[in-house]
Amino acid sequence: MNKRYYHYSEEPDIQDFKPRISPSFPDEPPMVWAIDADHRPLYYFPRDCPRIAFWENEKTTPQDIDRFKLNTKMVIIIEEGWLGKLEDAVLYEYTFSGETFRCFDENAGYFTSMSSVKPDSVRRLDGLIHRLLMEGVELRWVPSLWKVKEDVLASSLAFSMIRLRNAKY
Known part of the structure; x- marks a missing residue:
């Protein structure tokens, strides 16, 4: 059985995904980007929304689990x-x-294709906060992400930092 991969967009009618250069990985060749099922909640956000996610992995210490609640x-x-x-x-x-x-x-759950890809299906998603909660995600908000970034980078947590170029300074 083939795995399924996902792409999230604010555009409702993309028929063909063509390889492109990622601003986050400008030295890589053009690729179509997708996410695996476990990491889908990272993309339940408006495209330009800066966000930091973290979760436990085998390297995470009990102290960091407690410190980051x-x-x-x-x-x-x-x-x-x-x-x-x-x-x-x-x-x-x-x-x-x-x-x-x-x-x-x-x-990060990133998967790429070097060739154009046609989607098998598309579905509209709203109620994104509810979807996050249903996926077992805790949503938090802060005035600025920069202190959070420093703290997470200095921790033993697994993490993803998306669109931080749009974060407030």
Whole structure:
């Protein structure tokens, strides 16, 4: 059975995903980017929303679990100015079969394809905060993500930091 991969967009009608250069990985060749099922909640946000997520892995210490109050599968932190946008957001979840995808980053759940990919299906998603909760994610918000970034980087937690170039300074 083939694995399923996902791409989230604010565009409802993408027929063909073409390889592109990622701003986060400009030295890599053009690729189609997707996420695995376990990491889907990282993308239940408006595209430009900066966010930091963290979760436990085999390297995480009990001290960090306690310090970061990690009581759920995953914590995602956004800046408070994005909360209203998140409440109103509508996304489209594109699903792909896994034939051409290869793992790019296991920790982040990134999978890539070097060739164009047509989605198998697309579905509209709203109520994103509710979806996060149903996936076992705790949503937190802060005035600015920069202190959180420093703390998470200095920890033993597994993490993902997305669109921080849009975070407030």
